[in-house]
Amino acid sequence: MIAIFTKDLTERLRYVLDFCFESKGCPYKVISDLKEWEILEDTKFNYSNEILDCDYAIDPSGLLSEEGVDPFLKLDKKDNRLYLRESADPLSIIFYIISRYEEYQPHQRDEHNRFPSSESQQFKLGILKEPIVDDIVLRLWKKLGLDYSDVLERFECVPSFDIDVAWAYKFKGFLRTVGGFSKGKVGERLGVLVGGKKDPYDTYGEILNISTQVNRVICFVPVSDWGKYDKNIKWENPHYQSLIRGLNSTGGMGLHPGYEANGSLEKLTEEKDRLEQIVGHEMNKSRFHFLRFDLPNSYELLREADIHKDYSMGFSDNIGFRAGTSFPYYFFNLSTNAYTNLLIFPFAYMDGVLKDKLKLAPEEAEHEIREMMDRVKKVGGLYMCIWHNSSITDRDEWEGWLQVLRNTIKWSLEK
Secondary structure, eight states: OEEEEOSOOOHHHHHHHHHHTGGGTOOEEEEOOHHHHHTOOSEEEEESSSOOOOSEEEOOOSGGGOOSOOTTOOEEEETTEEEETTBOOHHHHHHHHHTTGGGGSSOOOOTTSOOOGGGOHHHHTTOTTSOHHHHHHHHHHHHHTOOOHHHHTTOEEEEEEEOSSSOSSTTOOHHHHHHHGGGSOHHHHHHHHTSOOOOTTOOHHHHHHHHTTSSOOEEEEOOOOOBTTBOSOOTTOHHHHHHHHHHHHTSEEEEOOOTTGGGOHHHHHHHHHHHHHHHSSOOOEEOOGGGOOOTTHHHHHHHHTTOOEEOOOSOSSOOSOTTSOSSOEEEEETTTTEEEEEEEOOOSEEHHIIIIISOOOHHHHHHHHHHHHHHHHTTTOEEEEEEEGGGOSOSGGGTTHHHHHHHHHHHHHOO
16 A cells, blocks of 8 residues: 555546556555644655655646646657656656547548557657556656566466458358459369368467467457448358357457447447347447547447447557557546546557558567567566458468467467
C-alpha cells in the first residue's frame, strides 16, 4: 500500500493512479489532510506543490486538474526527457499518451479516415517503438522503492488472427467463384474446388497448434455484409459458421466489425447479434476491420453495444505502441472527461505493416519484432501481434513469414 497526497483527486488523476498502481497489483490510498499525512508509515508519494516529508514528490503540471482539450498541447523531448508545457510531470505525460489526447486535437487523416502514425508525437520524437509509458511507470516504482518483480512475471505474448477472408477459393457462391477464374491460378482453383486439394487460406491447423503453445490466442471474425472492403464468406454459410464455432472452441474469439460499423451502432449491434447467434454466447471482444476507428465515437459505440474489450489500438501503417503502453488500460473519454469501463488491449505489430508498408524482408522483420519484444519483457507487459490466416500460408508473397510468427512465439517463451 502506498499513500498519495494530493489537494485535488480528479477523474483524470484517479485514472492515471489506477493505471500506474492498482492495475499492477499495488493498492493505494489518497490523502488530502496534512495531519493524517504526518502520522502515516506507508510509502509516501506527494503529488502536490506542498513541501512534505515523503519518499518521492512530483509538482503537478496542472493537466490532470483540467477539463476539455487544449488544441495546442504537444509532447516535447529535451535531453532524453519528455515534457508537456515545460513540465516533466510523469503522471501528466502518461495521461496525455494513454488517453490519446493528440487524437482529439486537429490532425490529418488518411484515406480511410484513420489517425496515421505520421501524426503521432511519439513517431515525430522517435519513440514510437518504445513502450514509453511503461518505462515511465517502472521508473516511478523505482523512485518510490516499490518491488516491481511480480509485474515483470506477467509478461505474455498474445498472437491474434483476423480472418478477413476465410478461404481463398471455397464457399464463395456461384458468381464469385466463376469470376475468380479470371484472376488466374485456374489449375489451383480447380484442384481445391473439385479435386479435394486444401484451400491455401486454410491455415487453421497452424492456428490451433499455436494455441497449444501459448496461454491464449484470439481470432477476430467478420460477419458483415458484402462491400468494397468487406470480402468474406456470407455469414449465413454453414461451412463458415462451422469454422467460427471451431475457432471459438480454441479459446479467444472476437467480433471483427465491418468497414462501416465503426460509425454505426445499428451495424455494430447487428453484426454482434449475428456472431452471438453462431457461437451461442455473449461476445464482448472486438477489433475494427482496417483498424478503422475514431476517438471517442467508435469506442463509445462499442460501449453502447455492450462490448467491453477492444483490440484495435495500434497503427495500420507502422509498428510500435500507439498508446505508449503494452499493458491493457481503460478508455478515457476526453470529450466527457470520463473514466470508462472499456478495456483496451494495444498491439505491437501487424503482419501486413511489416511486409507491405515497411517493405521488410522476413529476417528484417524478425529484428524489429525481437527488439520490441525485449522492451516489453523489461516492463512485464503483453506482447500482442496481429496476423491473418492468409498471411501464414508460407507461399507466394508470404513465403518465409510463417517462420516469423513461429519465431515470435519461440522468443516469447524464452526466459
